[in-house]
Amino acid sequence: MAQSSASLMSGVPELLILxxxxxxxxxxxxxxxxxxxxxxxxxxxxxxxxYPALHALEKRGLVRxxxxxxxxxxxxxxxxxxxGRRRLEHLTLHWRRISDGVEAVxxxxxxx
Amino acid sequence: MHELRFAGIAEQLLRAGVAPxxxxxxxxxxxGHFQDLLEELRTRGLSEQDAEAEASTRLGAEAVxxxxxxxxxxxxxxxxxxxxxxxxxxLVTYAALFVGTLALxxxxxxxxxxxxxxxxxxxxxxxxxxxxxxxxIAWLLPxxxxxxxxxxxxxxxxxxxWPIVGVALIALxxxxxNVQLDLPPLVAKPALGAGIGFSTEAMSLPLLxxxxxxxxxxxxxxxxxxxxxRAE
Numbered sequence: 076m077a078q079s080s081a082s083l084m085s086g087v088p089e090l091l092i093l094x095x096x097x098x099x100x101x102x103x104x105x106x107x108x109x110x111x112x113x114x115x116x117x118x119x120x121x122x123x124x125x126y127p128a129l130h131a132l133e134k135r136g137l138v139r140x141x142x143x144x145x146x147x148x149x150x151x152x153x154x155x156x157x158x159g160r161r162r163l164e165h166l167t168l169h170w171r172r173i174s175d176g177v178e179a180v181x182x183x184x185x186x187x
Numbered sequence: 188m189h190e191l192r193f194a195g196i197a198e199q200l201l202r203a204g205v206a207p208x209x210x211x212x213x214x215x216x217x218x219g220h221f222q223d224l225l226e227e228l229r230t231r232g233l234s235e236q237d238a239e240a241e242a243s244t245r246l247g248a249e250a251v252x253x254x255x256x257x258x259x260x261x262x263x264x265x266x267x268x269x270x271x272x273x274x275x276x277x278l279v280t281y282a283a284l285f286v287g288t289l290a291l292x293x294x295x296x297x298x299x300x301x302x303x304x305x306x307x308x309x310x311x312x313x314x315x316x317x318x319x320x321x322x323x324i325a326w327l328l329p330x331x332x333x334x335x336x337x338x339x340x341x342x343x344x345x346x347x348x349w350p351i352v353g354v355a356l357i358a359l360x361x362x363x364x365n366v367q368l369d370l371p372p373l374v375a376k377p378a379l380g381a382g383i384g385f386s387t388e389a390m391s392l393p394l395l396x397x398x399x400x401x402x403x404x405x406x407x408x409x410x411x412x413x414x415x416x417r418a419e
Contacts, residue, residue, distance in 0.1 A: 102219070102346070103216050103217075103219075103220050104223040107220075121250060121254070122224075122253040123245075123247055123254050124254040126212075126217065126220075126255075127213070127254045127255045128254075129256050130209055130258070130261055131260055134260050134261070135190065144291075149219075150219050151212065151215070151216055181246045186289070
């Protein structure tokens with residue numbers, strides 16, 4: 076069960092990160108807070124997992140990290156690249172299909 | 188305290204072969220995240236001690252290391268292909284630097300001839316400088332490239348084997364590289380020649396050169412590695 080749950084959830088952190096960064100540039104801590112707030116803690120992307128995930132996305136050219144000093148604190152702010160936006164569109168379509176499929180099954184069960 | 192904690196993470200990541208720039212970046216971001224987390228937890232009313240404990244749990248060192256290691260793309264190419272990084276690239280670098288240095292010497296001598304108005308063949312000073320320079324590069328260039336290879340390997344906490352192999356190859360190539368400066372009256376015009384080779388009748392000098400270069404580079408490298416291990 077844990078295995079299938081894990082495979083079902085694979086790609087979710089990537090989708091969440093790209094979606095949130097598409098709205099606004101953010102640094103890691105801000106992103107972790109946003110994920111918790113937006114998903115109302117339903118989906119947790121471990122804070123220790125976040126940075127390797129961001130670095131891997133950057134290596135694939137999907138996000139770009141830049142050091143910026145705001146209010147005396149220097150942090151790495153991430154933004155989505157054009158390639159990242161295309162990947163986000165693809166992932167969104169993919170997840171909408173899965174979500175619609177699950178919704179249809181749930182609706183069917185309710186009416187049966 | 189926090190610095191020690193993040194230094195520990197950095198050391199573990201480097202030893203696992205993660206590229207140093209990813210290690211530096213990860214530690215920098217985690218350290219900032221830890222500070223932000225502490226501030227958030229303090230504002231929520233947690234004591235300093237409880238806030239630190241909670242932040243440490245949420246940013247667990249083991250979890251961070253496991254998460255980074257789960258991404259092979261963040262590993263340094265030098266650790267993925269150590270033979271290429273610590274043996275082949277230094278050899279090519281040595282050969283390129285050798286040729287480049289000789290070309291630079293020829294250009295400098297031609298410029299000096301024009302500036303001083305004295306032909307090279309007639310200037311014992313220039314000949315002395317050129318001959319000394321050639322001796323220096325014959326000894327110093329292989330040792331410098333070998334030392335650079337070891338320094339890079341050490342910064343990446345690479346296993347000792349491949350850098351030592353690399354230094355041995357550079358030392359052998361350096362010892363069998365010959366440079367010759369022929370001057371009148373032996374030849375009509377001054378000529379600079381270079382090549383690779385050795386004579387079976389005179390093996391002792393190249394072997395001595397190779398051995399001296401190898402030991403001069405490898406012994407401090409091994410010693411520094413041991414000092415680091417003992418310090419941990």
